[in-house]
Amino acid sequence: MYYTFIAQISTATFQFFLVFFILRNEGLEALGFYGLFVSILNPIQQFFRFGIPKLINTSENIATQRRYLKISLHAVILFLLFGSISVFFSKRQ
Protein backbone atom coordinates (compact mmCIF):
# COMPACT_ATOMS: atom_id res chain seq x y z
CA MET A 1 0.00 0.00 0.00
CA TYR A 2 2.85 2.35 0.92
CA TYR A 3 4.57 1.85 -2.45
CA THR A 4 1.45 2.42 -4.56
CA PHE A 5 0.54 5.46 -2.46
CA ILE A 6 3.92 7.13 -3.09
CA ALA A 7 3.83 6.16 -6.80
CA GLN A 8 0.37 7.69 -7.25
CA ILE A 9 1.32 10.81 -5.31
CA SER A 10 4.43 11.24 -7.50
CA THR A 11 2.28 11.02 -10.66
CA ALA A 12 -0.22 13.54 -9.26
CA THR A 13 2.63 15.83 -8.24
CA PHE A 14 4.12 15.73 -11.75
CA GLN A 15 0.75 16.57 -13.31
CA PHE A 16 0.28 19.41 -10.83
CA PHE A 17 3.83 20.60 -11.55
CA LEU A 18 3.06 20.70 -15.30
CA VAL A 19 0.00 22.91 -14.75
CA PHE A 20 1.85 25.13 -12.26
CA PHE A 21 4.89 25.42 -14.53
CA ILE A 22 2.97 26.17 -17.75
CA LEU A 23 0.84 28.77 -15.98
CA ARG A 24 3.80 30.51 -14.37
CA ASN A 25 6.09 30.48 -17.43
CA GLU A 26 3.81 30.51 -20.46
CA GLY A 27 0.62 32.13 -19.17
CA LEU A 28 -3.06 31.34 -18.98
CA GLU A 29 -3.60 31.01 -22.75
CA ALA A 30 -0.93 28.30 -23.08
CA LEU A 31 -2.40 26.47 -20.09
CA GLY A 32 -5.84 26.71 -21.71
CA PHE A 33 -4.54 25.14 -24.91
CA TYR A 34 -2.67 22.48 -22.91
CA GLY A 35 -5.88 21.64 -20.99
CA LEU A 36 -7.93 21.57 -24.18
CA PHE A 37 -5.42 19.39 -26.06
CA VAL A 38 -5.20 16.94 -23.17
CA SER A 39 -9.00 16.75 -23.05
CA ILE A 40 -9.10 16.07 -26.82
CA LEU A 41 -6.37 13.43 -26.65
CA ASN A 42 -7.66 11.63 -23.54
CA PRO A 43 -10.85 10.06 -25.04
CA ILE A 44 -9.01 9.08 -28.24
CA GLN A 45 -6.17 7.65 -26.16
CA GLN A 46 -8.72 5.65 -24.14
CA PHE A 47 -10.30 4.39 -27.36
CA PHE A 48 -6.95 3.18 -28.68
CA ARG A 49 -6.18 1.57 -25.35
CA PHE A 50 -8.67 -1.19 -26.29
CA GLY A 51 -9.34 -1.85 -22.58
CA ILE A 52 -6.09 -3.81 -22.41
CA PRO A 53 -5.20 -2.89 -18.78
CA LYS A 54 -8.55 -4.43 -17.74
CA LEU A 55 -7.79 -7.59 -19.74
CA ILE A 56 -4.36 -7.77 -18.08
CA ASN A 57 -6.03 -7.53 -14.67
CA THR A 58 -8.30 -10.47 -15.47
CA SER A 59 -5.71 -12.78 -17.10
CA GLU A 60 -4.01 -15.36 -14.94
CA ASN A 61 -0.48 -15.88 -16.23
CA ILE A 62 2.20 -13.36 -17.06
CA ALA A 63 2.82 -14.85 -20.54
CA THR A 64 -0.72 -13.93 -21.64
CA GLN A 65 -0.35 -10.52 -20.02
CA ARG A 66 2.78 -9.92 -22.09
CA ARG A 67 0.92 -10.88 -25.26
CA TYR A 68 -1.67 -8.22 -24.41
CA LEU A 69 1.21 -5.78 -24.04
CA LYS A 70 2.21 -6.51 -27.64
CA ILE A 71 -1.33 -5.70 -28.79
CA SER A 72 -1.07 -2.50 -26.75
CA LEU A 73 2.06 -1.57 -28.72
CA HIS A 74 0.11 -1.88 -31.98
CA ALA A 75 -2.63 0.27 -30.43
CA VAL A 76 -0.07 2.98 -29.56
CA ILE A 77 1.19 3.00 -33.17
CA LEU A 78 -2.42 3.33 -34.41
CA PHE A 79 -3.03 6.22 -32.01
CA LEU A 80 0.14 7.98 -33.19
CA LEU A 81 -0.76 7.47 -36.86
CA PHE A 82 -4.28 8.78 -36.30
CA GLY A 83 -3.08 11.89 -34.46
CA SER A 84 -0.29 12.64 -36.93
CA ILE A 85 -2.63 12.32 -39.95
CA SER A 86 -5.14 14.65 -38.24
CA VAL A 87 -2.45 17.28 -37.62
CA PHE A 88 -1.15 16.92 -41.20
CA PHE A 89 -4.60 17.50 -42.70
CA SER A 90 -5.45 20.34 -40.34
CA LYS A 91 -2.22 22.09 -41.43
CA ARG A 92 -3.17 21.64 -45.10
CA GLN A 93 -6.70 23.01 -44.65
Place this chain on the structure above:
Amino acid sequence: MPLYFSYYLVQFLFFFLKDNEYLDLFLSLLFYKSLINFRDTQHSIYTRNKMFKVFFQSSFYCNLLLVLAFWLVHYSTKSLTLSFIISTLIVLIFIFFDGNKIRKIAGLGLKEVVNVNLFKKHYLVLMKMSFANFVFNVKSNLPRYLLASNFSINVVGVYTAIFQAVSVLEIVNQSLLKFNYARFTESFYQSVYKFKRIEKRIYIYTTTITVVSLIVNYFIGEFLLEVFFGIEFKNYLAILLILIVERYFAMVNSIPKTTFILKNKIEYNILSTSIMLVASFICLINIGDFKVFTIFLVILSGCQFSMNKVILKKI
Protein backbone atom coordinates in the same frame (compact mmCIF):
# COMPACT_ATOMS: atom_id res chain seq x y z
CA MET B 1 -18.29 1.10 -38.15
CA PRO B 2 -14.71 1.79 -36.90
CA LEU B 3 -14.09 3.67 -40.20
CA TYR B 4 -17.09 5.94 -39.66
CA PHE B 5 -16.05 6.42 -36.06
CA SER B 6 -12.51 7.43 -37.10
CA TYR B 7 -13.93 9.86 -39.69
CA TYR B 8 -15.98 11.66 -37.03
CA LEU B 9 -13.03 11.68 -34.66
CA VAL B 10 -10.87 13.38 -37.32
CA GLN B 11 -13.67 15.95 -37.92
CA PHE B 12 -13.79 16.54 -34.17
CA LEU B 13 -10.03 17.20 -34.09
CA PHE B 14 -10.21 19.56 -37.09
CA PHE B 15 -12.76 21.68 -35.23
CA PHE B 16 -10.22 22.54 -32.53
CA LEU B 17 -6.99 22.36 -34.50
CA LYS B 18 -7.77 24.62 -37.45
CA ASP B 19 -5.53 27.73 -37.59
CA ASN B 20 -4.01 26.93 -34.26
CA GLU B 21 -0.58 28.33 -33.45
CA TYR B 22 -0.11 25.65 -30.80
CA LEU B 23 -0.11 22.73 -33.30
CA ASP B 24 3.50 21.80 -32.47
CA LEU B 25 2.55 21.52 -28.81
CA PHE B 26 -0.35 19.28 -29.79
CA LEU B 27 1.95 17.01 -31.80
CA SER B 28 4.52 16.74 -28.99
CA LEU B 29 1.71 16.04 -26.50
CA LEU B 30 0.39 13.34 -28.83
CA PHE B 31 3.73 11.49 -28.75
CA TYR B 32 4.13 12.05 -25.02
CA LYS B 33 0.65 10.78 -24.15
CA SER B 34 0.89 7.76 -26.46
CA LEU B 35 4.03 6.59 -24.65
CA ILE B 36 2.52 7.34 -21.23
CA ASN B 37 -0.42 5.18 -22.35
CA PHE B 38 1.91 2.26 -23.11
CA ARG B 39 3.85 2.76 -19.86
CA ASP B 40 0.58 2.62 -17.89
CA THR B 41 -0.24 -0.71 -19.56
CA GLN B 42 3.19 -2.01 -18.51
CA HIS B 43 2.50 -0.81 -14.97
CA SER B 44 -0.79 -2.71 -14.91
CA ILE B 45 1.30 -5.91 -15.33
CA TYR B 46 3.32 -4.92 -12.27
CA THR B 47 0.25 -4.26 -10.11
CA ARG B 48 -1.54 -7.39 -11.42
CA ASN B 49 1.41 -9.54 -10.29
CA LYS B 50 1.73 -7.62 -6.98
CA MET B 51 5.19 -6.28 -7.92
CA PHE B 52 4.49 -3.05 -6.03
CA LYS B 53 8.11 -2.22 -5.31
CA VAL B 54 9.10 -2.39 -9.01
CA PHE B 55 5.98 -0.34 -9.87
CA PHE B 56 6.98 2.27 -7.29
CA GLN B 57 10.60 2.45 -8.51
CA SER B 58 9.62 2.81 -12.17
CA SER B 59 6.88 5.34 -11.48
CA PHE B 60 8.67 7.46 -8.88
CA TYR B 61 12.05 7.77 -10.65
CA CYS B 62 10.40 8.43 -14.00
CA ASN B 63 8.25 11.24 -12.55
CA LEU B 64 11.24 12.72 -10.70
CA LEU B 65 13.34 12.73 -13.89
CA LEU B 66 10.42 14.21 -15.85
CA VAL B 67 10.12 17.14 -13.42
CA LEU B 68 13.88 17.82 -13.58
CA ALA B 69 14.12 17.46 -17.37
CA PHE B 70 11.02 19.56 -18.03
CA TRP B 71 12.31 22.34 -15.81
CA LEU B 72 15.88 22.26 -17.21
CA VAL B 73 14.85 22.12 -20.88
CA HIS B 74 12.31 24.91 -20.47
CA TYR B 75 14.80 27.00 -18.50
CA SER B 76 17.42 26.74 -21.25
CA THR B 77 15.24 26.79 -24.40
CA LYS B 78 11.97 28.48 -23.29
CA SER B 79 10.13 25.99 -25.51
CA LEU B 80 7.21 24.00 -24.21
CA THR B 81 7.24 21.72 -27.27
CA LEU B 82 10.90 20.82 -26.78
CA SER B 83 10.27 20.14 -23.08
CA PHE B 84 7.56 17.65 -24.01
CA ILE B 85 9.82 16.02 -26.65
CA ILE B 86 12.57 15.45 -24.05
CA SER B 87 9.95 14.15 -21.60
CA THR B 88 8.80 11.71 -24.31
CA LEU B 89 12.37 10.43 -24.67
CA ILE B 90 12.65 9.90 -20.91
CA VAL B 91 9.40 7.92 -20.88
CA LEU B 92 10.76 5.88 -23.83
CA ILE B 93 13.88 4.97 -21.82
CA PHE B 94 11.70 3.79 -18.92
CA ILE B 95 9.54 1.78 -21.35
CA PHE B 96 12.66 -0.11 -22.50
CA PHE B 97 13.70 -0.63 -18.87
CA ASP B 98 10.24 -1.95 -17.91
CA GLY B 99 9.91 -4.04 -21.08
CA ASN B 100 13.22 -5.70 -20.33
CA LYS B 101 12.12 -6.47 -16.77
CA ILE B 102 8.77 -7.93 -17.90
CA ARG B 103 10.53 -10.01 -20.60
CA LYS B 104 12.86 -11.46 -17.96
CA ILE B 105 9.96 -12.31 -15.62
CA ALA B 106 7.78 -13.78 -18.38
CA GLY B 107 10.79 -15.66 -19.80
CA LEU B 108 9.51 -15.67 -23.37
CA GLY B 109 11.15 -15.27 -26.75
CA LEU B 110 9.90 -12.68 -29.22
CA LYS B 111 8.29 -15.28 -31.51
CA GLU B 112 6.15 -16.57 -28.68
CA VAL B 113 5.00 -13.08 -27.83
CA VAL B 114 3.78 -12.05 -31.30
CA ASN B 115 0.31 -13.55 -31.44
CA VAL B 116 -2.15 -11.90 -33.81
CA ASN B 117 -4.76 -14.62 -33.18
CA LEU B 118 -5.16 -13.39 -29.61
CA PHE B 119 -6.26 -10.00 -30.95
CA LYS B 120 -8.67 -11.59 -33.44
CA LYS B 121 -10.14 -13.74 -30.65
CA HIS B 122 -10.82 -10.76 -28.38
CA TYR B 123 -11.64 -8.23 -31.13
CA LEU B 124 -15.31 -7.74 -30.15
CA VAL B 125 -14.63 -7.52 -26.41
CA LEU B 126 -11.83 -5.03 -27.04
CA MET B 127 -13.99 -2.85 -29.29
CA LYS B 128 -16.80 -2.81 -26.70
CA MET B 129 -14.37 -1.80 -23.95
CA SER B 130 -12.77 0.86 -26.17
CA PHE B 131 -16.15 2.39 -26.92
CA ALA B 132 -17.15 2.35 -23.23
CA ASN B 133 -13.88 4.04 -22.21
CA PHE B 134 -14.33 6.59 -24.97
CA VAL B 135 -17.84 7.52 -23.76
CA PHE B 136 -16.71 7.78 -20.10
CA ASN B 137 -13.82 10.01 -21.08
CA VAL B 138 -15.81 12.30 -23.39
CA LYS B 139 -18.29 12.77 -20.53
CA SER B 140 -15.56 13.80 -18.08
CA ASN B 141 -13.86 16.11 -20.62
CA LEU B 142 -17.07 17.70 -21.95
CA PRO B 143 -16.83 20.80 -19.66
CA ARG B 144 -13.54 21.82 -21.28
CA TYR B 145 -14.93 21.58 -24.84
CA LEU B 146 -17.95 23.65 -23.85
CA LEU B 147 -15.84 26.17 -21.93
CA ALA B 148 -13.65 26.58 -25.03
CA SER B 149 -16.66 27.20 -27.27
CA ASN B 150 -18.84 29.22 -24.83
CA PHE B 151 -16.18 31.27 -23.06
CA SER B 152 -12.49 31.70 -23.98
CA ILE B 153 -9.33 29.62 -23.92
CA ASN B 154 -8.25 31.51 -20.77
CA VAL B 155 -11.30 30.17 -18.90
CA VAL B 156 -10.25 26.65 -19.95
CA GLY B 157 -6.87 27.48 -18.40
CA VAL B 158 -8.50 28.53 -15.11
CA TYR B 159 -10.66 25.40 -15.08
CA THR B 160 -7.64 23.17 -15.86
CA ALA B 161 -5.58 24.67 -13.03
CA ILE B 162 -8.30 24.43 -10.36
CA PHE B 163 -9.44 20.99 -11.54
CA GLN B 164 -5.85 19.72 -11.28
CA ALA B 165 -5.60 21.05 -7.71
CA VAL B 166 -8.87 19.30 -6.78
CA SER B 167 -7.70 16.06 -8.45
CA VAL B 168 -4.93 15.83 -5.84
CA LEU B 169 -7.70 15.44 -3.23
CA GLU B 170 -9.20 12.61 -5.30
CA ILE B 171 -5.86 10.78 -5.52
CA VAL B 172 -5.23 11.18 -1.78
CA ASN B 173 -8.74 9.83 -1.10
CA GLN B 174 -8.21 6.85 -3.42
CA SER B 175 -4.83 6.04 -1.90
CA LEU B 176 -6.07 6.30 1.70
CA LEU B 177 -9.08 4.10 0.94
CA LYS B 178 -7.19 1.63 -1.27
CA PHE B 179 -7.36 -1.06 1.40
CA ASN B 180 -11.12 -0.50 1.83
CA TYR B 181 -11.69 -0.63 -1.94
CA ALA B 182 -9.84 -3.98 -2.12
CA ARG B 183 -11.97 -5.34 0.76
CA PHE B 184 -15.10 -3.94 -0.89
CA THR B 185 -14.45 -6.02 -4.04
CA GLU B 186 -13.59 -9.14 -2.03
CA SER B 187 -16.65 -8.86 0.22
CA PHE B 188 -18.99 -8.88 -2.80
CA TYR B 189 -18.32 -12.62 -3.14
CA GLN B 190 -18.45 -13.25 0.63
CA SER B 191 -21.49 -11.67 2.32
CA VAL B 192 -24.06 -8.97 1.56
CA TYR B 193 -23.83 -7.60 5.12
CA LYS B 194 -20.05 -7.15 4.92
CA PHE B 195 -20.36 -5.61 1.45
CA LYS B 196 -22.91 -3.04 2.65
CA ARG B 197 -20.84 -2.27 5.76
CA ILE B 198 -17.67 -1.52 3.74
CA GLU B 199 -19.70 0.50 1.21
CA LYS B 200 -21.06 2.62 4.06
CA ARG B 201 -17.56 3.05 5.50
CA ILE B 202 -16.18 4.30 2.16
CA TYR B 203 -19.05 6.83 1.89
CA ILE B 204 -18.39 8.09 5.45
CA TYR B 205 -14.59 8.42 4.90
CA THR B 206 -15.01 10.16 1.52
CA THR B 207 -17.59 12.57 2.97
CA THR B 208 -15.33 13.33 5.94
CA ILE B 209 -12.30 13.99 3.69
CA THR B 210 -14.41 16.28 1.47
CA VAL B 211 -15.94 18.22 4.40
CA VAL B 212 -12.49 18.72 6.00
CA SER B 213 -11.11 19.84 2.64
CA LEU B 214 -14.03 22.27 2.16
CA ILE B 215 -13.50 23.81 5.62
CA VAL B 216 -9.72 24.12 5.15
CA ASN B 217 -10.12 25.64 1.67
CA TYR B 218 -12.83 28.02 2.85
CA PHE B 219 -10.32 29.61 5.24
CA ILE B 220 -7.00 29.29 3.37
CA GLY B 221 -8.15 28.54 -0.21
CA GLU B 222 -7.61 32.11 -1.41
CA PHE B 223 -4.07 32.08 -0.05
CA LEU B 224 -3.31 28.66 -1.63
CA LEU B 225 -4.69 29.74 -5.01
CA GLU B 226 -2.57 32.89 -4.90
CA VAL B 227 0.59 30.99 -3.90
CA PHE B 228 0.27 28.27 -6.53
CA PHE B 229 -1.42 29.98 -9.46
CA GLY B 230 -0.93 33.72 -8.99
CA ILE B 231 -2.84 36.76 -7.78
CA GLU B 232 -5.52 36.61 -10.53
CA PHE B 233 -6.74 33.27 -9.13
CA LYS B 234 -7.69 34.89 -5.80
CA ASN B 235 -11.20 35.53 -7.16
CA TYR B 236 -11.83 31.88 -7.97
CA LEU B 237 -12.31 30.54 -4.41
CA ALA B 238 -16.00 29.84 -5.07
CA ILE B 239 -15.10 27.81 -8.20
CA LEU B 240 -12.57 25.82 -6.14
CA LEU B 241 -15.18 24.99 -3.46
CA ILE B 242 -17.83 24.08 -6.08
CA LEU B 243 -15.38 21.81 -7.92
CA ILE B 244 -14.49 20.05 -4.63
CA VAL B 245 -18.19 19.15 -4.25
CA GLU B 246 -18.29 18.04 -7.92
CA ARG B 247 -15.27 15.77 -7.33
CA TYR B 248 -17.01 14.39 -4.21
CA PHE B 249 -19.83 13.04 -6.38
CA ALA B 250 -17.30 11.66 -8.85
CA MET B 251 -15.49 9.89 -5.97
CA VAL B 252 -18.61 8.34 -4.42
CA ASN B 253 -19.81 7.41 -7.90
CA SER B 254 -16.90 4.96 -8.14
CA ILE B 255 -18.84 2.68 -5.74
CA PRO B 256 -21.88 2.11 -8.01
CA LYS B 257 -19.50 1.92 -11.00
CA THR B 258 -17.48 -0.88 -9.34
CA THR B 259 -20.72 -2.63 -8.33
CA PHE B 260 -21.85 -2.62 -11.99
CA ILE B 261 -18.60 -4.34 -12.95
CA LEU B 262 -18.89 -6.84 -10.07
CA LYS B 263 -22.46 -7.66 -11.12
CA ASN B 264 -21.29 -7.98 -14.74
CA LYS B 265 -23.71 -5.24 -15.81
CA ILE B 266 -21.29 -2.72 -17.33
CA GLU B 267 -23.82 -1.88 -20.10
CA TYR B 268 -26.04 -0.14 -17.50
CA ASN B 269 -23.11 2.09 -16.59
CA ILE B 270 -22.52 2.89 -20.28
CA LEU B 271 -26.24 3.68 -20.61
CA SER B 272 -26.36 6.02 -17.59
CA THR B 273 -23.13 7.77 -18.69
CA SER B 274 -24.49 8.23 -22.25
CA ILE B 275 -27.75 9.71 -20.89
CA MET B 276 -25.78 12.09 -18.66
CA LEU B 277 -23.48 13.00 -21.58
CA VAL B 278 -26.49 14.13 -23.64
CA ALA B 279 -28.11 15.83 -20.60
CA SER B 280 -24.85 17.65 -19.78
CA PHE B 281 -24.52 18.88 -23.34
CA ILE B 282 -28.11 20.19 -23.41
CA CYS B 283 -27.82 21.85 -19.97
CA LEU B 284 -24.37 23.40 -20.36
CA ILE B 285 -24.31 24.52 -24.00
CA ASN B 286 -26.08 27.86 -23.41
CA ILE B 287 -24.67 28.84 -20.02
CA GLY B 288 -22.69 32.06 -20.19
CA ASP B 289 -21.60 32.38 -16.56
CA PHE B 290 -18.59 30.40 -15.30
CA LYS B 291 -19.91 30.02 -11.74
CA VAL B 292 -23.36 28.85 -12.90
CA PHE B 293 -21.60 26.47 -15.30
CA THR B 294 -19.71 24.80 -12.42
CA ILE B 295 -22.87 24.68 -10.22
CA PHE B 296 -24.59 22.79 -13.06
CA LEU B 297 -21.62 20.40 -13.15
CA VAL B 298 -22.27 19.58 -9.47
CA ILE B 299 -26.00 19.03 -10.11
CA LEU B 300 -25.27 16.77 -13.09
CA SER B 301 -22.68 14.73 -11.13
CA GLY B 302 -25.18 14.34 -8.29
CA CYS B 303 -27.87 13.23 -10.77
CA GLN B 304 -25.55 10.60 -12.27
CA PHE B 305 -24.74 9.20 -8.82
CA SER B 306 -28.45 9.05 -7.91
CA MET B 307 -29.33 7.48 -11.27
CA ASN B 308 -26.69 4.77 -10.81
CA LYS B 309 -27.96 4.03 -7.29
CA VAL B 310 -31.56 3.72 -8.56
CA ILE B 311 -30.49 1.42 -11.44
CA LEU B 312 -28.52 -0.74 -8.99
CA LYS B 313 -31.61 -1.17 -6.80
CA LYS B 314 -33.67 -2.27 -9.81
CA ILE B 315 -31.24 -4.86 -11.22
